[in-house]
Amino acid sequence: MRADRGGATAFACFALAGLIAATLLVGHVGSVVAARHRAQAAADLGALAAAGRLVEGADAGCAAAGDVAGRMGAAVGRCAVEQWDVVVAVRAEVSFGVLGMRTVAATARAGPVDESG
Numbered sequence: 001m002r003a004d005r006g007g008a009t010a011f012a013c014f015a016l017a018g019l020i021a022a023t024l025l026v027g028h029v030g031s032v033v034a035a036r037h038r039a040q041a042a043a044d045l046g047a048l049a050a051a052g053r054l055v056e057g058a059d060a061g062c063a064a065a066g067d068v069a070g071r072m073g074a075a076v077g078r079c080a081v082e083q084w085d086v087v088v089a090v091r092a093e094v095s096f097g098v099l100g101m102r103t104v105a106a107t108a109r110a111g112p113v114d115e116s117g
Contacts, residue, residue, distance in 0.1 A: 046088040087108070
């Protein structure tokens with residue numbers, strides 16, 4: 001009977017360490033998901049800003065997209081204009097704790113509504 005003494009304490013310590021590790025992992029994954037949503041918002045708003053400035057030219061539209069994305073902590077990776085449609089791709093860096101930095105990316109399209117259908 002004496003050999004089992006303290007076994008519950010050791011088990012509780014290991015279980016607690018596992019729960020702490022799982023909580024930290026969930027927290028890091030949550031921060032990456034939130035960063036991905038922020039990148040998507042930057043792409044959406046950048047595409048809308050670019051579409052709003054297309055009257056001044058494609059360069060002015062893409063510059064507006066870059067300005068909006070920059071203010072939101074992202075960088076425009078691609079800005080393509082086809083007629084009145086704008087496609088903006090952005091990327092942002094996010095810290096993944098001890099695993100280092102990761103890049104999240106998002107793409108958005110903006111243009112006039114097709115009212116033919």
